[in-house]
Amino acid sequence: MDLNKELNTKDSMSGGQIVIRKKPNGSILVQRNHCVTRYKNKEILSRYQNWLVFKQLHLSTKPGEVFSNSLPLSKKLKSFLYHFAMSPAGALWVQKVVNLDLYLLQKNYYSVSVKKNQLVFTPTEDFLFELAYSKFYITETQSSTYASGSFIAIASDFLSKKEFSQSKQKIDHMAVLSHEFGHTKFGEPKTRANIYSEADTVLRYENPVRILNHFLPRKTYFDNKTGRVISIYTKTLKKAK
Numbered sequence: 001m002d003l004n005k006e007l008n009t010k011d012s013m014s015g016g017q018i019v020i021r022k023k024p025n026g027s028i029l030v031q032r033n034h035c036v037t038r039y040k041n042k043e044i045l046s047r048y049q050n051w052l053v054f055k056q057l058h059l060s061t062k063p064g065e066v067f068s069n070s071l072p073l074s075k076k077l078k079s080f081l082y083h084f085a086m087s088p089a090g091a092l093w094v095q096k097v098v099n100l101d102l103y104l105l106q107k108n109y110y111s112v113s114v115k116k117n118q119l120v121f122t123p124t125e126d127f128l129f130e131l132a133y134s135k136f137y138i139t140e141t142q143s144s145t146y147a148s149g150s151f152i153a154i155a156s157d158f159l160s161k162k163e164f165s166q167s168k169q170k171i172d173h174m175a176v177l178s179h180e181f182g183h184t185k186f187g188e189p190k191t192r193a194n195i196y197s198e199a200d201t202v203l204r205y206e207n208p209v210r211i212l213n214h215f216l217p218r219k220t221y222f223d224n225k226t227g228r229v230i231s232i233y234t235k236t237l238k239k240a241k
């Protein structure tokens with residue numbers, strides 16, 4: 001996936017309203033009712049619907065839930081994630097995660113009920129036995145922000161940092177989170193922890209969001225483990241909606 005393209009070609013970043021039906025034989029049918037872009041409010045509503053599913057399944061709520069010293073997400077970071085989910089690039093990432101949830105629902109790895117007009121997903125025994133280990137989480141950490149295939153750990157002081165330590169360019173936090181999503185199984189699975197794939201991740205997943213949010217694209221990536229710096233040449237400066 002390349003956000004440079006996705007953000008400019010897709011009409012709906014949310015994928016459309018989630019529709020769940022129980023068929024007469026008891027099986028579950030999950031569909032997406034694609035939004036018509038001229039109804040902006042429908043798009044916003046389905047972003048919100050995705051967020052409600054995402055929030056209940058993927059935000060860490062207990063200490064040590066994701067790795068030994070992981071922390072439950074603070075209110076501040078939760079609210080940041082909400083704004084991310086409602087933004088164009090964030091909506092696209094959240095849609096990808098929720099699409100997998102919907103697929104797993106259809107395969108009976110979740111059961112679903114409706115409480116106060118909200119979909120409530122409950123993992124079935126099959127999920128707990130077969131898939132719990134690979135569940136995707138967003139969690140908080142005392143160390144720095146990083147991601148692996150199945151989680152994103154956001155540093156507790158993430159939002160208080162305003163510029164990159166070496167380049168002094170301003171940080172767009174939404175774009176950094178999009179960068180981290182790029183390292184997960186929902187982004188480029190081949191991402192390796194080297195400076196070249198980091199530059200590629202900035203190019204594909206971070207700079208398109210920066211441009212969208214009226215920040216200048218990042219020009220360098222600094223690897224604080226090795227002290228190396230790599231230049232990033234952003235080719236297309238498209239104006240996205």
Ligand SMILES: [Zn+2]
Nearest residue numbers: 179183198201
């Ligand atoms: Zn990275």
